[in-house]
Amino acid sequence: MSRLRIQSPPASQHRGQRATIKVEPLESRALLDAIALRDQYLPEPAMVEPAARPLWSPRALPSHAVRIAYLIPSNRSPQPDAVSRLRNSVRWFHDWFAQQMDRNGFGPKTFQFETEADGITPRIHIANLPNLDSYYRDDANNGANTWGRVLSDAGAVGIQVWSAGQVWMLVYEGHVQRPDATIAGGFFGGAGFGSGSDGGVALLGSDSLALIRPEAITDDRPYHGMIIPQLGPYPLVQDVSFPWFLGNTISSLVSSFQGDYLHELTHAFGIGHDFRNDANFHGNLMGNGHRGLRATLYPSRYPNEDARLSFGVAMALSTSRYFNVGQAIGDDVRPTISSVSGGSVPPVNGLLPLSFSAQDSSGLASALLYRGGDLVGQLPLSGTSFSATFNTPWYEPGIANSFTVTVYDRFGNRSNFDTTITPAAGFNRAPQSFIKSDIYTPFVDQPVLLEAWWSTDPDHPTSTLQVQWDLDGDGVFDTTADPDLGLSIDFDTPGVRMIRARLIDPPGAQSVSEPIALRVLSADTIPPQVLASEFPFELGPHRVNFTFSEEVAGSIGLEDLTVQNLTSGAMVPASAMLLSYGPGQLATLRFPGLDRGILPDGNYRVRIAAAGVNDRAGNPMVADHIFDFFHLCGDANRDRAVNQLDLDVLALNWQQSPRTFTQGDFNYDTRVDARDLLILAGRWLGSLASLLPERPDSSGPAGLQEIDYFLPRPVEQVDLPTIADVL
Numbered sequence: 001m002s003r004l005r006i007q008s009p010p011a012s013q014h015r016g017q018r019a020t021i022k023v024e025p026l027e028s029r030a031l032l033d034a035i036a037l038r039d040q041y042l043p044e045p046a047m048v049e050p051a052a053r054p055l056w057s058p059r060a061l062p063s064h065a066v067r068i069a070y071l072i073p074s075n076r077s078p079q080p081d082a083v084s085r086l087r088n089s090v091r092w093f094h095d096w097f098a099q100q101m102d103r104n105g106f107g108p109k110t111f112q113f114e115t116e117a118d119g120i121t122p123r124i125h126i127a128n129l130p131n132l133d134s135y136y137r138d139d140a141n142n143g144a145n146t147w148g149r150v151l152s153d154a155g156a157v158g159i160q161v162w163s164a165g166q167v168w169m170l171v172y173e174g175h176v177q178r179p180d181a182t183i184a185g186g187f188f189g190g191a192g193f194g195s196g197s198d199g200g201v202a203l204l205g206s207d208s209l210a211l212i213r214p215e216a217i218t219d220d221r222p223y224h225g226m227i228i229p230q231l232g233p234y235p236l237v238q239d240v241s242f243p244w245f246l247g248n249t250i251s252s253l254v255s256s257f258q259g260d261y262l263h264e265l266t267h268a269f270g271i272g273h274d275f276r277n278d279a280n281f282h283g284n285l286m287g288n289g290h291r292g293l294r295a296t297l298y299p300s301r302y303p304n305e306d307a308r309l310s311f312g313v314a315m316a317l318s319t320s321r322y323f324n325v326g327q328a329i330g331d332d333v334r335p336t337i338s339s340v341s342g343g344s345v346p347p348v349n350g351l352l353p354l355s356f357s358a359q360d361s362s363g364l365a366s367a368l369l370y371r372g373g374d375l376v377g378q379l380p381l382s383g384t385s386f387s388a389t390f391n392t393p394w395y396e397p398g399i400a401n402s403f404t405v406t407v408y409d410r411f412g413n414r415s416n417f418d419t420t421i422t423p424a425a426g427f428n429r430a431p432q433s434f435i436k437s438d439i440y441t442p443f444v445d446q447p448v449l450l451e452a453w454w455s456t457d458p459d460h461p462t463s464t465l466q467v468q469w470d471l472d473g474d475g476v477f478d479t480t481a482d483p484d485l486g487l488s489i490d491f492d493t494p495g496v497r498m499i500r501a502r503l504i505d506p507p508g509a510q511s512v513s514e515p516i517a518l519r520v521l522s523a524d525t526i527p528p529q530v531l532a533s534e535f536p537f538e539l540g541p542h543r544v545n546f547t548f549s550e551e552v553a554g555s556i557g558l559e560d561l562t563v564q565n566l567t568s569g570a571m572v573p574a575s576a577m578l579l580s581y582g583p584g585q586l587a588t589l590r591f592p593g594l595d596r597g598i599l600p601d602g603n604y605r606v607r608i609a610a611a612g613v614n615d616r617a618g619n620p621m622v623a624d625h626i627f628d629f630f631h632l633c634g635d636a637n638r639d640r641a642v643n644q645l646d647l648d649v650l651a652l653n654w655q656q657s658p659r660t661f662t663q664g665d666f667n668y669d670t671r672v673d674a675r676d677l678l679i680l681a682g683r684w685l686g687s688l689a690s691l692l693p694e695r696p697d698s699s700g701p702a703g704l705q706e707i708d709y710f711l712p713r714p715v716e717q718v719d720l721p722t723i724a725d726v727l
Contacts, residue, residue: 062112064165064197064321066090066265069125070209071154071172073133078173079209079230083124086171088214090122092583093262096296097323100285100309103517105473105496106318111167111269112325129153133174137185146174146187150203164197167268167322169261175207177232181241183207188260194270195414196332197321202264207231208257211250215588217258217294218301218553218581219250226250245280251294252281259290259307266313269322270414274310274375276514277435279454284310286375297583299441300554300616306440311498311515312368312378319365321412335360335407337417339387344422350430350509351391352401352423359385360409370404371395381407393432393511398425431457431465431503433513440516443617444523445490452485452501452513459505466504473498473515491520524617528552530608535629537638538660540668541590541597544606544627548585550615556587560612563589567602567688598668601683603630603691628691633666634680641687642680650680 061067068086072078090113097110114123129136130153138145150172155161161168175185186207192200210230224238231241238248246256262285274286282305283289292305299306309317317323339357347353358364361384369377369390376394395401405417434454442448452467467485468477479487481504491497497520501513532547544563558579563572576593589606591597605628610621634642636649650664650672657671664672666679 061114062325064112064167064325066111066113066167066169066322067125067160068113068122068169069127069154069159069171071127071129071150071159071170073129073131073136073172073174075132076173078126079206081213082171082209083126085209085212085214086124087122088583089212089258089261090169092214092258093265096262096293097309097317099296101314101317101323103496103519104309104311104314105498105517106314109318109323111322125159127154127157127159129157129172133176133185136172137174137176139184143185143187146172147189147203151201160199161201162199164199165321167192167200167202167265169202169204169265169268171204171206171209173206173209175205175210175231177234177241179234181234181237183231183241188264190264190267192268192270195334196412197329198270200268200270202261202268204261204264208260211254211257212261213254215580215582215586216250217254218298219254219578221250221578222248223250223253224248245288246291247281252291255281255294256291259285259293262293262307263290266317269317269320271313271316272370272373272375274313274514276310276376277433277516279436281305281307282436284308284313286310286313298551298553298581299439300551301581303438303554306436308440308517310375311517312375315366315378315380316368316406316408319408319410319412324412330362330411332411332413333360333362333409334413334415335364335409337405337407337415340405340417340419342419342421344424346424347395347397347427347429348391350428350505350507351393351511352395352421353389353391354403354405354419354421355387355389356405356407356417357385357387358407358415360407360413362413363410365408365410367408368406370406372402373404393430395421395423395429397423397427397429428505428507428509429458430509430511431455431460431505433501433503433511435499435501435513435516437499437516437518439518441519441521442491443521444492444494446617447488447490448518450487450489450499450501452503455485455501455503455513457503457505464506468502468504470500470502471497473500477502491518494520494522496520524550524615524619526550526615527619527622528613528615529621530625530627533606533625533627535604535627535631537629537631538662540661541592542594542599542631543591544589544629546587546589546608546625546627548587551585552587552613552615553581554616555612555614556581556608557612560609561589562607562609564605564607565600565602566605566691568600572599596668599631601632601686601688603688604628605691630688630691632683632686632688634683634686635688636662636664636666638662640690641685642683643685646680650676 068090070078070082094110094113098108102108115121116123136146136150151161154170160166175183177183185205187203187205190202192198210228223236225235227235242253246253266286271286274284278284278287278289280288281292285307289307293307295302295305296307336359337356341354345352363384364381364386367379367381368375371394377390377392379388400420400422403419403421406414408414435452438449455465456462457465466481466483468481469479469487471478497518498515499518500515502510504510529549530546531549534545558574558577576591578590578592580588591599608625610624613621632640634646636646653659653663653672655673659665659670659672664676666676
């Protein structure tokens with residue numbers, strides 16, 4: 001049995017009111033209200049035929065797959081690194097779904113994506129569209145025609161949108177930054193038919209592509225005043241370049257945009273919105289919580305955020321053919337739905353009953369209930385015939401409410417039944433629950449705070465409600481009714497816990513919340529360590545990479561690192577450095593405050609202080625980590641000397657591009673030319689002594705026994721070699 005500790009959080013910290021969701025005409029990225037923020041509504045996808053002669057036919061394509069295309073208007077060029085960014089994102093999305101489906105109890109199911117011939121690398125199609133970017137951006141109509149125009153032209157050039165067994169994620173290059181710092185052309189939309197092998201499409205604007213660098217998701221610098229060339233030539237302005245609800249840092253933008261990709265991709269799988277247990281940066285993927293996606297990678301760094309797959313959405317995806325590739329498909333026959341409630345219906349004990357019957361010869365799987373396009377209920381089904389009743393607190397009495405019953409069979413076939421109900425007025429209405437946890441992946445014995453303070457009741461103050469908690473998803477409530485809507489709990493065994501709350505109002509009306517899933521991890525007593533350190537000298541601007549054994553993103557910062565040029569004795573100032581944390585426990589140190597981000601010549605030592613670096617369980621590193629490396633411009637063969645051997649390399653690659661540092665590109669512009677020759681000449685016959693191991697009793701700088709740096713002769717005293725001399 002779980003051990004409970006009751007804690008009374010201050011009401012001022014844990015109570016809130018959820019805004020009413022209003023449906024209004026939207027511009028792209030417009031705000032509906034303070035809490036319920038929606039992407040723009042799209043027309044129902046038109047059933048179109050794929051191009052008669054597609055440019056790309058599936059190569060080793062799974063039976064049901066996600067495919068990706070980058071669409072370039074006639075006057076635009078692809079962004080640098082766009083393909084690698086999309087590949088990294090798709091891999092992450094693939095893994096994220098597997099983790100979330102498993103956390104909800106359906107096993108690590110996820111989609112498959114089209115790959116290159118190696119069967120591993122995501123394949124990114126690049127297609128040229130026939131019209132100018134302004135045609136697709138459709139500024140005059142606030143992008144109202146973007147969806148139709150892009151998809152129409154994509155189909156014309158061979159992208160097989162809406163084809164069976166294919167969900168396309170499309171990114172079109174069309175954004176522009178205006179002098180007032182606003183960005184036009186941002187677009188996020190997705191739609192899918194959602195039954196069996198039906199296709200779907202997610203469409204995203206290129207402003208997002210400029211920011212979805214994996215290493216940038218932990219870049220907590222304010223974006224205000226920054227110039228990001230891929231976005232445009234002007235400094236960004238907070239709450240002008242991007243809406244306030246995307247946050248104010250590079251990290252919050254990256255997290256929001258990555259969440260947008262996943263959100264729209266899930267629409268393409270045929271799934272609607274879910275705003276239950278949802279708030280901005282903390283909630284459901286299919287609500288506003290998708291912006292908190294960074295917390296799923298770095299929960300200790302962003303402890304107050306979360307982006308999760310709600311149980312109802314996970315239930316629907318559990319039978320999707322895109323999440324069960326390789327499973328035998330029995331039939332394509334959709335379930336039938338009958339005997340659905342409609343007309344005037346009185347609430348029962350504060351809840352609106354909506355009954356239905358479903359039949360399917362291959363076997364029923366689940367039913368979802370949507371109200372006005374938003375998911376408000378789910379039920380597991382079984383057998384070939386099933387009658388059930390949704391009892392929902394989500395309704396408005398005295399007016400017509402639009403509901404949709406969606407039923408899935410075990411082969412992913414789906415049917416919808418729309419109905420209109422007018423709930424009778426004059427009845428007490430049940431509470432509308434909103435629960436959350438302060439931690440979603442706790443360790444054994446780690447305190448977790450469960451909260452229901454954001455729950456509301458249409459007829460009574462939240463302060464008058466009582467709550468009971470089901471802590472293991474068995475339908476039995478493990479606590480007695482309590483007016484304290486916060487509960488501190490710790491778990492003594494690892495595993496998945498499905499948490500539900502039952503809210504009770506003063507007259508006794510009750511409602512049960514949408515569950516949230518916690519994954520409890522085994523106790524961690526192993527300290528983190530640096531597994532690998534790397535100075536990838538071929539890349540400019542310079543960076544130093546550290547791969548940790550486990551996540552330390554919540555603790556490591558610039559205050560934990562020092563970088564010293566052991567040749568000159570100078571410390572690289574913290575103000576000149578930037579530390580980011582990316583997937584795979586990879587910490588990357590960059591030097592944006594130095595000229596072109598390039599380190600001066602010299603031997604270097606990076607020290608990571610053990611005391612400042614902890615894992616999620618609080619274990620510190622056992623010792624400081626020391627990493628030594630060197631940089632010497634002109635030293636193509638990395639032998640610590642600039643001489644004839646390096647000149648030979650430069651001559652061999654003269655006037656060629658693209659080239660790397662070891663091929664003579666010493667200024668990192670990808671081309672070997674006179675600029676590189678001047679760099680080499682300026683260091684002709686210079687060298688760096690090898691580093692010796694650090695000794696505690698050493699009197700040399702930073703513990704070195706001895707360091708010598710042989711400076712090159714002044715340029716005017718050197719007989720400058722020329723390319724003609726060596727050709």
